Amino acid sequence: MRPFRYERPATAARAVAAAGGEAHFLAGGTTMVDLMKLDVMRPERLLDITQLEDGRYDFIDWDGKSLRIGALTAMATLADDDEVRRRVPMLSDALWLAASPQIRKAARIGGNVLQRTRCAYFRDTSYAQCNKREPGSGCAALDGGVTRGHAVLGTSSACIATYPGDFAQSLIALDAVVEILGKDGPRAVRFAELHRQPHSRPDIETTLEEGDLIVAFSIPDADFPRSRYLKVRDRESYAYALASTAGALRMDGDVVADIRIALGGVATVPWRAREAEEMLKGSSISEDGLERAAEAAFAGASTTEDNAYKVDLGKRTMVRTFLELARMEG
Ligand SMILES: Cc1cc2nc3c(=O)[nH]c(=O)nc-3n(C[C@H](O)[C@H](O)[C@H](O)COP(=O)(O)OP(=O)(O)OC[C@H]3O[C@@H](n4cnc5c(N)ncnc54)[C@H](O)[C@@H]3O)c2cc1C
Ligand code: SF4
Incomplete structure (x- = not known):
């Protein structure tokens, strides 16, 4: 793994101010550190956002039928929440069926929705062709690769990598909204607008701007006891x-x-x-x-x-x- 600097900003605003370029947020680290070990991600600075002192970012709040969840809530905490399981089982199902108990305990839901594809050619830097990793280099999957796990919807001639996560499907189904703190202050976007299809630039995976910190997800109408994943x-x-x-x-x-x-x-x-x-x-x-x-x-x-x-x-x-x-x- 390449050397990097570890920092622990005290507030969300400081984390946002410090982020950008080769300074990335670190939540549970289960995607980030994995990809750093593989030399796919090469941050020079990691900004640990799990110990922010200016408020709580790991909460599960119901207000009538609306649900708001802090982005630093652990996958396991949300999966196990009794009220969530009773009122909107598809949210906890999706988390329960993901990864392993150890990963669910470490990983946070903000990092979860931003996890990256499992395409073997993206994760293995010995393959020179990957438009997601090296824009313009081609696509080893489409160029005769093994594509059993690849996507059939939303693909392009530049990339057919599958979005791997489970939880995001429940969020998009529930019309969730993403609450963001950016360099210009707070804003909200529909979850359906967070991820970008590959088109000609598979390396641009989301509509987030540099330094954007996801602080929470809100679901205005979350009462769906008849739901599942x-x-x-x-x-x-x-x-x-x-x-x-x-x-x-x-x-x-x-x-x-x-x-x-x-x-x-x-x-x-x-x-x-x-x-x-x-x-x-x-x-x-x-x-x-x-x-x-x-x-x-x-x-x-x-x-x-x-x-x-x-x-x-x-x-x-x-x-x-x-x-x-x-x-x-x-
Ligand atoms: C062996 C294995 C099996 C897995 N199986 C599954 C599975 O079956 N289903 C599934 O859904 N997932 C699975 N995962 C993926 C796992 O769920 C994700 O790695 C995890 O949820 C990521 O969360 P994290 O907190 O560790 O994120 P990190 O690794 O810390 O961060 C991931 C990315 O998000 C950015 N980030 C993190 N938090 C924020 C934030 N609040 N705002 C803005 N940017 C942020 C980071 O900078 C980084 O780019 C698996 C992972 C492994 C290693
Ligand atoms: S499918 Fe996408 S991620 Fe996989 S090799 Fe092709 S460009 Fe890279």
Whole structure:
């Protein structure tokens, strides 16, 4: 690992002022230190934000039906929170099914949503071609690489790397808002606008500006007891999603009053399936209807020989999620 300077800013404002260039925030370090060891990330200064003294950044606050969560809340703390599990199980499911107990204890939810792709060619610097790591160098995955884990939605001719996280799917489904402290002060952006599809610049992964610190996530309408996160993977623990669905449902009698669908493991960014939602709103839940909506959700898929199976797997995962939700009370 290359040498770096470790700093511990006392306040969020000082952390933001110090960040930028080769000075990066450090939360749990489970992405950052991992990628530093691989020489993929090369910060010169790490700004530890876990001990800020100017307020609490690890909180879970309900106000009526709205939920606000501090960005430095540990994954395990949120996963285990009784009220969150009862009122919006998809949030805790997504965290419970992610990583390992040790990682969930160290990692924070702000760092979690900013984790980087697991594309093997991005993580291994012996491959010269990676537009995400070295803009303009090409893409080893598309140039004859193994692409079984790669994305089928939101891809470009420059990059097909999958967004690997689980929790972000629940946030995008719930219309979460990201609260940011930047060099020009505080602002808020829709979670759906945080991640950028690769287009011609896969190295620019988010809409954050230099020095932006995520301080919290707020969800104005978080009461979704009939919600879940279903994750399909190669083995039952400690594995990333091959396909997943964050689903939430509100029924008015037999009719769908509100439905939220987000897909993971299949796209380059957290992926909201809005067209499928519109098809299902106002009707009753049926297997046929769900299959048609899943077809629409994957209509724009672009596949390789290795990852074509994800289209069928993704559709089935979505259908199963909602058949199970339809059977739940609530
Ligand atoms: C072996 C392994 C298995 C894993 N499996 C899964 C899995 O199945 N599902 C899953 O979802 N994840 C998985 N992960 C990823 C893991 O969940 C993330 O590494 C973790 O959540 C990142 O959080 P962190 O606090 O450690 O972030 P850090 O590593 O500290 O930071 C990550 C990035 O975010 C930036 N950052 C951190 N906090 C902020 C903030 N508040 N504002 C602005 N920028 C910030 C940092 O500068 C850095 O660029 C796995 C990781 C490992 C190592
Ligand atoms: S898919 Fe993206 S991350 Fe992977 S090698 Fe290609 S450019 Fe790099």
